[in-house]
Each structure stands twice: as C-alpha cells, then as structure tokens.
Amino acid sequence: MTAPDAPVPSPCTNICRMNPATGWCSGCWRTIDEIASWSTMTDDAKRLVWSHLPARRAEHEPPPEMYRRVIAGKHDT
Numbered sequence: 001m002t003a004p005d006a007p008v009p010s011p012c013t014n015i016c017r018m019n020p021a022t023g024w025c026s027g028c029w030r031t032i033d034e035i036a037s038w039s040t041m042t043d044d045a046k047r048l049v050w051s052h053l054p055a056r057r058a059e060h061e062p063p064p065e066m067y068r069r070v071i072a073g074k075h076d077t
Contacts, residue, residue, distance in 0.1 A: 008046035010038055011053055022060055029056040 012035075015027025023031050030038075034049050041049070 008043045008050070011050060019060070022056070024056055024060070029053045 011028040011030060013027040015025075017026045018024070018032060019026050025032075025035060028035070030049060030053070038046065038049075
C-alpha cells in the first residue's frame, strides 16, 4: 500500500484476461469497470479497489503447490 499522499499505482500486471465466471481480470483482479475508470478515480477510490484485491485473489486462485493435499498421487485442489 502507498503512503496517503503518494499517487496510487495501478495494480495492472499486463496479464489482461477477464474471467467470465467472476468478472475479474485474472492478472490484477479488478472488474472491467474498475479498469476502465482507473485513470479518473480519486486516490481514495483507488485505495478502496486495492483493498478488495487480496480477497478476490485468495478466493479464486488455486493455493500454492506446497499447501495442496496429495491423495493417492493426485492433487486435491
């Protein structure tokens, strides 16, 4: 997170792929509306978007390999 008076950077990772099931970009986890309006958002609005991204990612990204259970040679995801 940035200091309150610093410009808020874009979360874009240049992996622009919208997930139709969630409506979120698989790279930055923003909605298409959040992406489209980013340049006109206030810094407070940008910080609010940033605050949602970790939960979105955690909800829809598979856990790291080291945290997956292995049962009978298959990964439980």
